[in-house]
Amino acid sequence: MDPTSPTAAGRWARPAFWIALYLALIALPLLVLLLGDRPGGGGFAWDFALIVGYAALAMMGVQFALTARFKRATAPFGIDVIYYFHRYLAVVAFALLVLHVVVLLVTRPEAVGSVDPRVAPGYMSLGWLALLAFVAIVLSSLLRKTLGLGYDAWRRVHTVLAVLGVLFALLHVLGSGSYLVTPAKRAFWIALALSWVLLAIHVRLFRPLWLRRHPWRVAEVREERGRSWTVAVEPAHGHRFDYQPGQFAWVTLRASPFAMREHPFSISSSPTRPGRLEFTIKALGDFTATIGGIRPGETAWVDGPYGTFGTDHHPEARGYVFIAGGVGIAPIISMLRACADRGETRPLWLFYGNRRWDRVVFREELDALAGRLDLRIVHVLGDPPDGWEGERGYIDRAVLERHLPARGEELHHFVCGPQPMIQLAERSLRALDVPASRVHSEIFDLA
Ligand SMILES: Cc1cc2nc3c(=O)[nH]c(=O)nc-3n(C[C@H](O)[C@H](O)[C@H](O)COP(=O)(O)OP(=O)(O)OC[C@H]3O[C@@H](n4cnc5c(N)ncnc54)[C@H](O)[C@@H]3O)c2cc1C
Known part of the structure; x- marks a missing residue:
């Protein structure tokens, strides 16, 4: 974030608020467990294993909120960042769950008992089922592309397994009774788990219902x-x-x-x-x-x-640099069209990478926009036609340096395209001393 910007404090405050809320949503349910009557005498390993298990469950629950597409909560970060956060936190929560099981198996195997559902109490079998559901969720998500799972089918299975996993885990903790010793604590955790399931229902039922009324x-x-x-x-x-x-x-x-x-x-x-x-x-x-x-x-x-990928979020910039690869031009042409219609006078640059000249989407319209704006367009072609005198190869540091002014770090930069292109552009801008807070990227891949 640019510390000289007058709105810098406000921009820091919003993400800080949502991060604090996220931490509170995990910590509060754990605090409730520790209030009032508590079971004693289990020993450190026992208490550690249980609290880690509850923490894992609380984290898994909040995962529903992360993908519920709440605009206010996602706006300060960008939805791509939220989805990546969702992904990495799932791994952390899963690691805590495994720790819960391993510590109990090592220190109190008699409390874990048999995995055979015919002899094990129902709540223990539900605990194993929850673990299986979470194993399936994590493996199918991390290895989706390797396993060749179609995105739509994976997403449906992911939702069903997530709801089942949380429900099974809740029934497991209610059945085992550990820490949930008072009716108030039980009611609190049941309400909490229901709120997670409600979030899933909101996304899968209420939102589609609203969409159906707005065709x-x-x-x-x-x-x-x-x-x-x-x-x-x-x-x-x-x-x-x-x-x-x-x-x-x-x-x-x-x-x-x-x-x-x-x-x-x-x-x-x-x-x-x-x-x-x-x-x-x-x-x-x-x-x-x-x-x-x-x-x-x-x-x-x-x-x-x-999404927050847009010039409207950075009105204080002295000018804008757009870096697009292929269809990554889509959000950028929207910004350029808006700039032209609004009579934008600040300097603009567009670095547009494509393999071939005949595949450059919006080529003629971009030329027309350059006539209405203070816009310099630099086409960079991977496979240029004979006689091409423009840039060739990739949009790298050398290309940017050749066309951007020396004080380019005072501009805001918008990068959109395939991931390798985004990474190269970000690296190149870093090498040109552009602060990270002035580089905004849109990744066209969430999972
Ligand atoms: C914020 C954002 C903006 C995007 N804007 C554009 C755009 O303007 N123009 C454009 O051409 N593409 C855009 N994309 C990419 C586009 O969403 C995917 O290319 C498309 O969903 C692929 O679907 P498919 O079934 O044709 O491809 P598939 O071959 O089935 O999938 C290719 C990959 O695309 C991703 N994908 C597939 N389905 C989805 C889905 N429902 N949701 C999220 N990711 C999915 C998966 O990672 C998958 O592995 C954008 C992506 C994001 C995240």
């Missing part, structure tokens, strides 16, 4: 260069949709909003032209390859807007 119609499907398509949608009942340039939405096409077949896409249109949203989509996989077959008149569902 969109496909107005146009335009073929772009580079195996990309622009899909324009309009609200079927004329409802309002306010967004900022650079934001994205979860879009469902040819499926019910309950089907969990939504995909995140940046909004490529500009909020300066309301009443219609456009998404520019590259045919890359199972779903995106079908975009060209979408017809005007079809129904679409749009959940959004989300």
Whole structure:
């Protein structure tokens, strides 16, 4: 964060508040366990194992909140960061769960008893089932691509296993009774677990219900260069949709909003032209390859807007540098269109990396925008045509240095494209002494 910015304190305060709330949501349930009557005499290892188990459960529960897409909570960080946080915290929570089991198996095997469900008490079998559910969640998430699991199927299984895992774990702790010795403590933990399940219901039931009442119609499907398509949608009942340039939405096409077949896409249109949203989509996989077959008149569902990747979040900048790779131009063209319509006068740079000249999406429109803005466009081609005199290869430090002013660190930089391109651009900007707080990246991959 730029310490000279007048809003710097406010910008630090919001993430700090949400991080404190996150920690409180984990610590509070543990504190409740320690209040009032407590079982004694179990010894350090026993108490340690139980508290670690409860901490794991509390962390797993808060995972539901992390993916519930609460705009206020995700805004200070960006939704991609929240999803990565969700992923790493799941591993930490799982490690605590394993620690819980291992410490008990080593120090109190008689308390753990048999794993055979025919002889073990029901609450112990539920504990093992919860552990199995969490093993399946973690392995299928970390190894999804290696195992070749389709994203949609994985997501459905992930949700079901998460709800079952938390329910089984709750029944396990209620059955074992450890620490939950008073009715008040039991009621507190039951209410807590129900709130987690309610969050899942909110995301999977209430939000789709709301979406179903706000349908969109496909107005146009335009073929772009580079195996990309622009899909324009309009609200079927004329409802309002306010967004900022650079934001994205979860879009469902040819499926019910309950089907969990939504995909995140940046909004490529500009909020300066309301009443219609456009998404520019590259045919890359199972779903995106079908975009060209979408017809005007079809129904679409749009959940959004989300994200903080945008110039509107950094109005104090002296100018903006955009670095795009391929279809990563989608949120950037939205910002450029908005800049042009708003009469932006600050200097702008666009570094646009593509393999081939004939695949450069929005090529002509970018030239037109350069005529309306103080915009310098630097095309960088991996496989340039004969006679190409522009930049070639990748958008690296040398390319940036050649075109950016010496005091480029006073600009704000927006990077969007494939992950290797983002990493190279971030490294190059770091090497040019651009503070991390002035580099904003949008990763097109959440899981
Ligand atoms: C914030 C954000 C904005 C994006 N904006 C654009 C854009 O403007 N234009 C564009 O072409 N692409 C964009 N993407 C990428 C786009 O969402 C994926 O390419 C698309 O969902 C792939 O789906 P598929 O079934 O065609 O591909 P598949 O081959 O099935 O999947 C390829 C990979 O895409 C990811 N993916 C697949 N489905 C989903 C899903 N439902 N949700 C999240 N990730 C998924 C997975 O990591 C998967 O491994 C964006 C992604 C994010 C996270």
